[in-house]
Amino acid sequence: MANYQRQSILCPNCRKLISASEAKCPYCGITKPASLLKNNVWTRGFRDPSKFIKLIISVNVGMYLLSILFDPRSTGLALHPLVFLSPSDSILSLLGATGTIPIDQYHRYWTLISACYLHGGILHIFFNMAAFNQLATVANREFGVSRMFAIYTLSGIVGYWISYLAGVHLTIGASASVCGLVGSILYYGKSRGGVYGKQLYRQIAVWVVFLFIFGLVVPGINNWGHGGGILAGIIFGYLLGYQEKKRENFFHRTLAGVCLIGTVVVLIWAVSTSAYYLLFG
Numbered sequence: 001m002a003n004y005q006r007q008s009i010l011c012p013n014c015r016k017l018i019s020a021s022e023a024k025c026p027y028c029g030i031t032k033p034a035s036l037l038k039n040n041v042w043t044r045g046f047r048d049p050s051k052f053i054k055l056i057i058s059v060n061v062g063m064y065l066l067s068i069l070f071d072p073r074s075t076g077l078a079l080h081p082l083v084f085l086s087p088s089d090s091i092l093s094l095l096g097a098t099g100t101i102p103i104d105q106y107h108r109y110w111t112l113i114s115a116c117y118l119h120g121g122i123l124h125i126f127f128n129m130a131a132f133n134q135l136a137t138v139a140n141r142e143f144g145v146s147r148m149f150a151i152y153t154l155s156g157i158v159g160y161w162i163s164y165l166a167g168v169h170l171t172i173g174a175s176a177s178v179c180g181l182v183g184s185i186l187y188y189g190k191s192r193g194g195v196y197g198k199q200l201y202r203q204i205a206v207w208v209v210f211l212f213i214f215g216l217v218v219p220g221i222n223n224w225g226h227g228g229g230i231l232a233g234i235i236f237g238y239l240l241g242y243q244e245k246k247r248e249n250f251f252h253r254t255l256a257g258v259c260l261i262g263t264v265v266v267l268i269w270a271v272s273t274s275a276y277y278l279l280f281g
Contacts, residue, residue: 007020007021008020009033011025011027011028016028050137052145053136056152057132057133059117060132060174061125063095063118063267063271064118064125067087067091067092067095067118067119068085070094070095070274070275071087071088071090071278085121085122086120086121087118087121091274092118092120093170094273094274094278095118095271095274096111096118096270097115097118097170097171097172098114098115098172099111099163099168099169100167101169101170102170103164112164113153113156113262113266114266114270115171115173116153116156116173116176116177117174117263118172118173119173125174128173128174128175131178135178135181135182135185136148136152138181139152139184139185141243142185142242142243143184143188143237143240143242143243144243144247144252145248146252146255146256147240147241147242147248147252149256150236150240150252150255150259151181151184151236152177152181153177153259154180154232154236155176155177155184155233155236156177156180156229158176158180158228158229158231159177159180159226159227159229159230159232160225160228161228162225162227162231163224166224168222168224168225173225175229176225176226177229178229179211179227179228179229179230180230180232180233182207182211182229182230183229183231183232183233183234184233184237185204185237186201186205186208186230186233186237187234187238188200188242189202189203192242192244208230211230240255
């Protein structure tokens, strides 16, 4: 009698263990759950959300270090904390700062993504990544890692597009994307209600007030990007839904995969073209 080993997979939609030969998932009803289109590295979602959050932080830190290494002579070395280890404007522009100058003059629309991974100084990246780590953990818990990353990416694009329409010449930083997480959690807390929802809503509302005051007091803050990011986060939080209303599905994981591929392509393009220009330009 020949040995027969039944192959099993996790359904790419509901994550239940099923036979690979199933034409339809018996739990959620998705068709052809074993197909490569629905069961691949992108649609399966990210295995470890905490590691993925650390990966995003690492990419931001990596881009910051590159912006310094590409032109160390022009880096701000003053002891003042606001300018200490600050990359030059020319390097930041080369690596993908966004705004009316790069978009209108050079048609670099891809900078709407790359600018979210660039920072103007050590304090700038420290505060942005500290906020991201805290907010992404909450957004991952309530929306799931795929929706969290989609909201983070799309809110950054929308926030910087709004700041472009408002006439901001040059801007960088993860703050527009981070504000997208603020908006999504704000929507979640208000929509969910209850003791937990109301408490979370009040806590995030404090973030919004702080961002507003910070933007008024500190010069050079892109308030259009912040406000646009928060608005986009609210809209995407509503459109994509959260875990208690709708579990993450194939569409959410595909959207996150598209955002991830787009981000990787843009950052590779930004780094490679910048290196080529510095070496041969």
